[in-house]
Amino acid sequence: MITVNKRDQIPWEEGMTVARLLERMNYTYPHLIVAINGAVVPHDAYAEWPVQDGDDVRVIHMIAGG
Amino acid sequence: MKAVTRNVLAEFDYTVPTIERGYTNQTLYVNVGNGEIKAKPVTEEMKLKFTGGKGFDLWLLWHAVKDTTRWHDPENEIVISTGPCGGITQYPGSGKSLVTTISPTTDIVTDCNTGGHFGPYLKFAGWDAIELQGIAERDVVVVVDAIRGKVTIEEMPEAPKDTHLLGAWLTEVLAEKPEDRYYIATVTSGQAAEHSLLGVLNFSLFDRKRNDLRYKQAARGGPGTVFRHKRILALVVRSRPFDGKTNNPADLARLARVGADMQREVAKWDPVQNRMRNRGTPYLVGIMSDYDLLPVHNHKFGGHPKAHAINGAYWESRFTQDLPDGCWYGCTVACAHAVDGFELKTGPYKGQKVIVDGPEYETAAGVGTNCGIFDGDAILEINFYCDTYGIDTISYGATVAFLMECYEAGILDKEKTEGLELRFGNAEASLELLHRIAAGTPFGKIAGMGVHKLKAYLIEHYGADAQFVHDIGMENKGMEYSMYIAKESLAQQGGYALTNKGPQHDEAWLIFMDQVNNQIPTFEDKAEALHYFPLFRTWFGLCGFCKLPWNDVVDPKNALSDEPHKIPHHVQNYVDIFSAVTGREITKEDIIHMSERVYNFQRVFNIRLGKGLREHDMPPYRALGPVTEEEYLSRQERYDKQLREWLGLDPSTMTLQEKMAAHRKYRYERYEMLMDAVYERRGWTRNGVPTLEKLQELGIDYPEVVEVVKKHL
Numbered sequence: 001m002i003t004v005n006k007r008d009q010i011p012w013e014e015g016m017t018v019a020r021l022l023e024r025m026n027y028t029y030p031h032l033i034v035a036i037n038g039a040v041v042p043h044d045a046y047a048e049w050p051v052q053d054g055d056d057v058r059v060i061h062m063i064a065g066g
Numbered sequence: 067m068k069a070v071t072r073n074v075l076a077e078f079d080y081t082v083p084t085i086e087r088g089y090t091n092q093t094l095y096v097n098v099g100n101g102e103i104k105a106k107p108v109t110e111e112m113k114l115k116f117t118g119g120k121g122f123d124l125w126l127l128w129h130a131v132k133d134t135t136r137w138h139d140p141e142n143e144i145v146i147s148t149g150p151c152g153g154i155t156q157y158p159g160s161g162k163s164l165v166t167t168i169s170p171t172t173d174i175v176t177d178c179n180t181g182g183h184f185g186p187y188l189k190f191a192g193w194d195a196i197e198l199q200g201i202a203e204r205d206v207v208v209v210v211d212a213i214r215g216k217v218t219i220e221e222m223p224e225a226p227k228d229t230h231l232l233g234a235w236l237t238e239v240l241a242e243k244p245e246d247r248y249y250i251a252t253v254t255s256g257q258a259a260e261h262s263l264l265g266v267l268n269f270s271l272f273d274r275k276r277n278d279l280r281y282k283q284a285a286r287g288g289p290g291t292v293f294r295h296k297r298i299l300a301l302v303v304r305s306r307p308f309d310g311k312t313n314n315p316a317d318l319a320r321l322a323r324v325g326a327d328m329q330r331e332v333a334k335w336d337p338v339q340n341r342m343r344n345r346g347t348p349y350l351v352g353i354m355s356d357y358d359l360l361p362v363h364n365h366k367f368g369g370h371p372k373a374h375a376i377n378g379a380y381w382e383s384r385f386t387q388d389l390p391d392g393c394w395y396g397c398t399v400a401c402a403h404a405v406d407g408f409e410l411k412t413g414p415y416k417g418q419k420v421i422v423d424g425p426e427y428e429t430a431a432g433v434g435t436n437c438g439i440f441d442g443d444a445i446l447e448i449n450f451y452c453d454t455y456g457i458d459t460i461s462y463g464a465t466v467a468f469l470m471e472c473y474e475a476g477i478l479d480k481e482k483t484e485g486l487e488l489r490f491g492n493a494e495a496s497l498e499l500l501h502r503i504a505a506g507t508p509f510g511k512i513a514g515m516g517v518h519k520l521k522a523y524l525i526e527h528y529g530a531d532a533q534f535v536h537d538i539g540m541e542n543k544g545m546e547y548s549m550y551i552a553k554e555s556l557a558q559q560g561g562y563a564l565t566n567k568g569p570q571h572d573e574a575w576l577i578f579m580d581q582v583n584n585q586i587p588t589f590e591d592k593a594e595a596l597h598y599f600p601l602f603r604t605w606f607g608l609c610g611f612c613k614l615p616w617n618d619v620v621d622p623k624n625a626l627s628d629e630p631h632k633i634p635h636h637v638q639n640y641v642d643i644f645s646a647v648t649g650r651e652i653t654k655e656d657i658i659h660m661s662e663r664v665y666n667f668q669r670v671f672n673i674r675l676g677k678g679l680r681e682h683d684m685p686p687y688r689a690l691g692p693v694t695e696e697e698y699l700s701r702q703e704r705y706d707k708q709l710r711e712w713l714g715l716d717p718s719t720m721t722l723q724e725k726m727a728a729h730r731k732y733r734y735e736r737y738e739m740l741m742d743a744v745y746e747r748r749g750w751t752r753n754g755v756p757t758l759e760k761l762q763e764l765g766i767d768y769p770e771v772v773e774v775v776k777k778h779l
Contacts, residue, residue, distance in 0.1 A: 005584040028356045029578075031339045033625040040625045043338075060585070060630060061578040064599075064617050 004057050012053040018046040021057065033060040068238040073221040075206065076101030082192040082212050082306075085314045088150030088647040089113065093126065094193040094217065096208055098296055099140055099200025103217050108194050115765060117608040119149030120177050121664045122195045123166035124671060127175065130199060133674055137170040137292055140201045144267075144292055146253070146301075147195035148185030151647050152610020154396075155310045156325030157639070158332060159612030161186045161394020163269055169287035169567075170263040171461070171516045172544035174672040176287025176567045179607050181393030181402060182269025183251035186610075187212075187305035190312055202297035207236070210303040225299055228256040228454040229268040230420060232300060233279045237272065240304050248272045249308075252279075253301040255290035256456030261506035262514025264461040265290025268453060275389050280404060280423050282393050285458040286570050287545055288516075294456070310396075316649030324642045325396075328615065332398045336619045344387065345378045346401040347427035351435065352377025354427075358701075359551045359577060361436040363490050364467035365540050365688050366697050368551040372440035376430060380442060399615050408446055412494075413501050415454075425449045425459070431549035432463025437470060438490030448497055455504045460570075461516055464546035466496050468517050468539055477530045484509040518544040537687040543568040543677060552689050555581040557592040560740050563685040564596060566668045566678075572613065573600040579631055593743035602632075604661035609644060616640075663764045666749075666756045667771070673755065674774045680754045683741060690733040698726055705729060753778060 002010045002021065010024060018034055018041055034041045035058040041049050051057065083090050091108045108122075116125045123145040130143045144167045154160045163185030169176035188196060191212035198208065207225065209218045222239070226232050233252045241247045252270040259265030267289045268281035284290075315321050336343050351373055354360035358368030374380075385403040392400040405422045425434075425445055433448040434440065452459045466488070472478045473488040480487060484507060486495045502510030512523060521539045524530035540547040545568025552558040558581070561574035576595055579585045586595050606613050617633050627634045637654050645651045652660075672678030692698040698705055699722075706717040709725060713732055717725055745752060749760035755778040761767040 005582070006587070007584045026356055027582075029353050031620070033622075033630055035625075043622055058583075060583050060625075062617060062620060062624075062630070063578050064575050064631075 001053070002051060002055050002057055005059060006056075012051070016051040018049045018051060021051050022046065022059070025059070027059060027061070029061050029063060031062045033062060034058070067240070067242050068235075070222060070224050070239050074218050075221060076103055076219040078103035078217040080105060080192065080215050080217065082215060085189065085312065087316045087649050088313055089118070090189055090192050090194050092193060093122065093147075093195040093197065094210065095197045095199070096217065096219065097200040098198065098202040098206050098208065098219055098298055101219060103219070115663055116667075117149065117660050117664070118194060119147050119152065119162075119164040119610055120166060120604070120607040122147045123164055123177065124175065124664060124668055126195060126197050127166055127168075128667075128671055130197065131168065135168060135675070136173060137168045137288070138295055141199060142168045142292060144198045144289060144296070145195060146185065146188065148189055149608055149610035151313075151643055153186030153189050153308070153313045154315065154321065154643070154647065156321050156396060157328055157643055158392075158397040158399045158615040159394070160396065160610060162606070162610045162612055163188075163284065164607050164610075165267060165284040165289050167287075167289050167292045168675065169289075169544070170291045171288050171518060172568055172677070174543065174567070174675045174677045175668060176289065176545070177607065178267075178284035178286050178289060179572060179612070180267070180269050180284040181271070181282035181612065183271045183394065184253055184269045184301075184303060186308075186394065187249065187251045187303045190305045190308050191303050196301070198293075198296065198298060198301065200296065205297050205299045207300045207302060208298060209240070210301075211240075212303070212305050222299070227299070229254045229281060229456060230450075230454040233268065233270045233281065236300055236302055237270070237279060240302060246304075248274055249305045251303050251305070253293075254299070254456075255293050256454050256504070258455035258457045258500070258504040258514070259290035259294040261511050262457060262503050263288045263291050263516050263519070264458045264465070264514060265292070265294060265456050266453070266458045267293055268456065271393055276406065276421065278421060280402070280421060281453055282402065282423070283453065283458070285460060287567060288458070290456040313647065315647040317646040320642060320646040324639050324646070328639060329398050331621050332615070332619050335621060336399070339620070340618050341378070342399050342401040342614065342618055343391075344385075345382045346385070346391075346403040346424075348376070348381045348425055348430045349378030350427040351430050354431070354550070357582060358554075361431055361467075361549050361551055363438050364436060364464075364471040364538060365547065365551060366471075366694065367700060368553070370435060370440070373435060375440050376434060376442050376445065381425075381430075384442060384446075397612070399619065401614060401618075405446055408450065410447060410450065411443075412447060412497050413451060420450055422446045422450045423453060428549050429459040429463070432460045433466070433496065434463070436463050436467045436549060437496055439493045439496065441493055444493035444497070448493075448500060451497070451500050451504075455500065457500065457503065460548050461546040462500070463549070464540050465513060465517055465520065466499065468520065469513060471538055472524060472530065472535070475534070477524055477528055477535070482509070482528065516544070517541040517546050537693045539686055540688060541569070542685050542689075543682055545569055547689065550575070550577055552577065553691055556736055556740055557586055557595055559685055559690055559737055560592065560596050560744055562689060563683050564741065564744050565600070566665065566672060569685070569689075573603060575599075585631060589739055589743040592740060593747040596744045597747045598658065601658045601661040601665055604665050605640070605657045608660060608664060611640070663766050666760060666764055667766050669750075669754075669756055670761075670771050670774050673778060678754065679778065680741060680745075680752065683754060685737070687730060687734075690737060691729045692726060695722055695726070698722060751779065755779060
């Protein structure tokens with residue numbers, strides 16, 4: 001199980017990447033900060049960056065309205 | 067210069083002063099009722115305590131009106147000011163005008179932050195602010211002419227009324243040669259503002275690439291209605307050519323350095339982030355639907371499968387590309403897009419090809435999805451007519467959506483709506499209603515009152531169920547909600563209703579921080595956010611800034627900062643710019659302190675006018691939770707889960723009505739707790755009144771301010 005934003009419990013999948021996790025969450029906003037267990041993941045590495053079972057993932061949407 | 071009849075009713079000669087560190091040190095007073103025109107000095111106290119922009123507006127308005135003044139009284143004013151940083155060309159989004167008046171829909175102060183060239187040009191013409199007071203006997207145009215050193219109140223009987231004609235007409239009248247047109251800026255409304263309380267002010271900018279005028283709107287709270295009630299057809303400023311030194315900053319090199327860094331940041335990161343330069347704000351339509359935050363059918367729902375028919379890619383395909391779409395010189399964020407050559411299909415201008423400014427996200431959601439309209443052409447046509455007629459697209463969308471729900475609920479029928487079938491999705495009916503508001507038909511005038519007054523009307527005249535219309539009428543303090551679903555974000559519920567002017571998202575937009583990112587889980591966290599962000603964002607309006615460059619394009623290095631949601635390196639940019647312009651060295655903490663003075667002053671102003679207390683900060687239930695069975699059932703899995711996890715209830719043993727009642731009780735209790743936490747953090751009493759200690763701490767314990775507050779302590 002993966003914890004997203006200290007709240008949502010998401011079942012882990014074999015070979016899961018950051019990009020796949022964002023797809024599962026339907027997080028379509030393009031301007032994100034993703035950190036796994038406290039370490040920031042580079043934006044251009046989401047497609048390959050692995051997510052491990054039990055990871056604590058923070059996904060911060062950098063958006064604050066008009 | 068076009069030859070037309072110009073009857074000068076009053077005039078005032080002046081010498082344009084040199085701007086000193088962002089200030090001209092004088093404001094302009096114009097009374098269109100008695101013809102008085104005069105200059106007033108800007109005191110050091112004003113600059114120190116109220117900074118400029120909205121701060122100056124509020125200070126001037128406070129001294130102009132009485133406790134009993136309402137929007138239509140002659141002493142009510144429209145005050146417009148940029149701020150000390152307004153008119154700089156080095157940093158994106160630095161040309162804003164702040165507009166303040168007593169609102170016809172809220173009966174308290176409303177304020178708007180708009181683009182266009184007027185604010186900077188007014189300053190370049192020698193004035194830090196302008197007050198418009200009185201009511202003229204006939205339609206007048208106020209002209210501030212820096213070239214001739216003259217302010218005039220004039221009759222121009224040949225002038226058209228609607229903005230897209232009037233702005234262009236005035237520009238041709240006042241420009242002595244074609245290149246002068248760039249240095250003329252107009253403020254206008256339109257014929258619908260004469261029949262509706264939702265009147266907007268259009269601020270022009272001459273677009274040299276298009277060789278035509280475009281307009282940005284000061285929209286919320288009906289300033290256009292006040293303008294036309296004063297019989298002001300237009301306010302025009304004719305400025306001199308300017309450059310990056312015209313604002314005369316104290317430290318030009320520092321300003322240039324910060325500006326250059328930011329311009330590089332925009333150029334590098336916007337193409338891979340929000341792509342504001344290509345799509346502007348309506349890219350949010352599809353995204354908001356994905357997160358269940360897009361208002362659909364009068365805020366019943368947060369998304370719709372058809373939303374992606376009008377998403378960012380769609381608008382990118384409609385907007386004319388490769389033009390510098392900034393609304394002030396030097397803005398590389400350039401989000402102010404337009405559709406050129408749009409052929410109108412309805413109304414008095416049917417068949418004409420026009421420029422449609424926008425739509426912005428709020429317009430696409432307001433007159434579109436919230437009314438069940440997912441047709442891009444219809445949204446553009448409503449957008450155009452709202453602008454030229456002088457109607458706020460957000461309030462119009464919220465009002466039409468409210469009427470549509472009332473129609474579908476049986477409160478209204480064709481007999482009551484002059485034959486209009488006001489069902490969700492009926493774009494033709496929405497457009498026809500807009501034309502009728504402009505024409506001032508009986509139902510057009512009723513609809514033009516806006517949601518707050520419509521609720522009372524429907525209850526009194528049509529026997530509407532009071533609780534139902536209060537639950538679904540998306541307004542607070544008399545202002546219609548802007549376009550985000552707040553049901554699942556307690557912080558945003560406060561971000562909307564715990565505001566000074568009403569539920570406009572420009573004070574605090576915390577949905578993602580709260581609902582999605584879960585960054586502010588406790589009441590204390592939410593209260594802190596509802597302290598910090600409204601104050602931080604207030605500061606933009608004191609100085610003449612746009613909010614968008616703060617956080618709509620950001621170097622990824624921000625992710626490694628201590629507080630990435632505040633964008634610390636951009637906050638530092640603003641510290642540097644203000645210090646460089648004014649020569650007054652400030653810190654990040656000073657930004658909050660400067661705003662806190664003005665924010666509390668506005669709160670006391672509201673109390674003085676009869677609102678501004680706890681009872682006025684209560685939202686309609688639809689902003690908190692599901693009002694109808696249809697809403698509950700549409701997200702039943704979520705709501706049932708919340709009953710189990712939040713309240714320890716077993717939804718399988720409850721009726722639908724019991725489940726809805728449990729949600730309502732819980733959600734209102736949580737909102738009341740939020741109010742307590744926020745008021746405490748802001749230094750207010752449980753009734754939402756700033757304490758004497760807070761006023762003293764802020765240095766605004768003027769006797770007349772204390773007098774207002776004392777009655778409520």
